[in-house]
Amino acid sequence: MTTVATGGQDSRTAAARRIVAHIAGHLQADLSLQLWTGEVLPLGPGARDDIRIVLSDPSAVRRLVLKPGLMTLFELYATGDVRIEGGSPLEAADRWDHGRAVHLPRRVNKGLIARALIPFLLAGRARSVGDAAYDPTGEAGQRQDKSARTDKDFIAFHYDVGNDFYGLFLDPEMVYSSACYADADQSLEDAQTRKLDLICRKLRLKPGQTLLDIGCGWGGLSCWAARHYGVKVHGVTLSEEQLAFANAKIARLGLQDRITLELKDYRDLEMTGRFDAISQVEMFEHVGFANHDRHFLEMHRLLKPGGLYFHQASVRRGGRDIGNITPQTTATRTIGRFIFPGGEMDTIGMTVTNLGRLGFEVLDVENLREHFQATTAEWSRRLMARRDEAIAMVGEERTRLWLIFFAMCAKGFERGSILVYQTVAQKRRAGKSGLPLDRASLYR
Known part of the structure; x- marks a missing residue:
């Protein structure tokens, strides 16, 4: 750590005061910044200091100067060179207007900040991130943008961190996707089972039908569909940890005659035209742009004629130039580096277009953006409440990263920069769809 002078004489301390005072006037946040000296500076007029962003060392400022951006911020937060005290990252993020924050670079006096930053260029080096980060230069990382990539190592990095870790913040069904709330007061547990039931109703499941659950996770949907709708389920996952948990749950519930799960890439299934319905719940983000066509073609291959495909995925807003996504x-x-290696998000327009051009008729599209905001906010609250247990399981760096990840997601869904949609499509066939003319039965 770098040693600094006391009494406010250090040039970096004085420079930090100037920068913070200038930024605070534009940001107008209701929280404070604590310097490496212990001095606390407000980040807005009348800002409280109960929640503080702490700069542990001036080297953190140097890193941000030399390599500004979200990646550097995540690295600094993981190592503790930047930390938050008095609350979670989401609680801190709730203390400022994100519209102001996004436009801050255009509003500040860049000359003033550049001159004030000069003393920080001589500060020492910050610590590096350890095993909490996925190595993008490794063998798997080099395959991220290739159509022939292997996904198992990406999935293992994210999901095989341990079932007990996910149990700290998920509901008892271990559903790791957006819940569907009936109202703002509903519990996460009830909102998740409501979502599972909604998926089954959107797929119009009936006793004796067959369901393929792609990316079946910890078996929540597979078990729900088998228990409550009498269907036979085949599930696939690439996570060994999830598979072990789900198989134990199936045995505990006595559902072995209705559910079979396997560790396999869905693209390797040899079950052409076998399934009445297919569910894909927030696995698609792992697929990658180069594999989108093949994904939908595989759904088409695996479904019976007239079969229904349920597709829930987080997407980007998109831009005016549809050819430049x-x-x-x-x-x-x-x-991708810290949480979801290989993850890529399309837009809802791309989803609907690709389904239409690859053999499907889109029947229903529903936005769950605000539901996912509430879900990720609740995950953040629960993980923060059990932070010490998480650190004992996965280490302090990874715990910090997950907390800032949940904060980033919750604010993204809140602002609408990220969205999530449930889309239902039917394997195209001539004539009637065979479905009711209204949606009332979905929300009985």
Whole structure:
């Protein structure tokens, strides 16, 4: 750590005061910044200091100067060179207007800040991130943008961190996707079982039908569909940890005659035209742009004629130029390194277009953006409440990263920069769809 002078004489301390005072006038946040000296500076007029962003060392400022951006911020937060005290990252993020924050670079006096930053260029080096980060230069990382990539190592990095870790913040069904709330007061547990039931109703499941659950996770939907709708389920996952948990649950519930699960890539299934319905719940983000066509073609191959496909996925807003949607953004690259290796998000327009051009008729599209905001906010609250247990399981760096990830997601869904949709499509066939003319039965 770098040693600094006391009494406010250190040039970096004085520079930090100037920068913070200037930014605070534009940001107008209701929280404070604590310097490495212990001095606390408000980030807005009348800002409280109960929640503080702490700069542990001036080297953190140097890192941000030399390599500004979200990736550096995640690295600094993981190592503790930047930390939050008095609340979670989401609670801190709730203390400022994100519209102001997004436009801050255009509003501040760049000359003033550049001159004030000069003393920080000589600060020492910050610590590096350890095993909490996925190595993008490794063998798997080099395959991220290739159509022939292997996904198992990506999935293992994210999900095989341990079932007990996920149990700290998920509901008892271990549903790791957006809940569907009936109202703002509903519990996460009830909202998740409501979502599971809604999926089954959207797929019009009936006793004796067959359901393929792609990315079946910890078996929540598979078990719900088998128990409450009498269907036979085949599920696939690439996570060994999830598979072990789900198989134990199936045995505990006595559902072995209705559910079979296996560790397999769904693209390797040899079950052409076998399933009445297929569910894909927030696995699609792992597929990658280069594999979108094949994904939908596989859904078409595996379904019976007239079979229904349920597709729930987080997407980007998109832009005016529909021909210029890049697979990666600054945010997805950052999340890809620390949380979801290989993740890429399309737009709802791309989803609907691809379904239509690859053999499906889109029947229903529903936005759950605000439901996912509430879900990720609740996950954040629960993980923060059990932070010490999480650190004992996965380490402090990874715990910090998950907390800032949940904060980023919750604010993204709140602002509408990220969305999530449930889309139902039917394997195209001539004539009537065979479905009711209204949606009332979905919300009985």
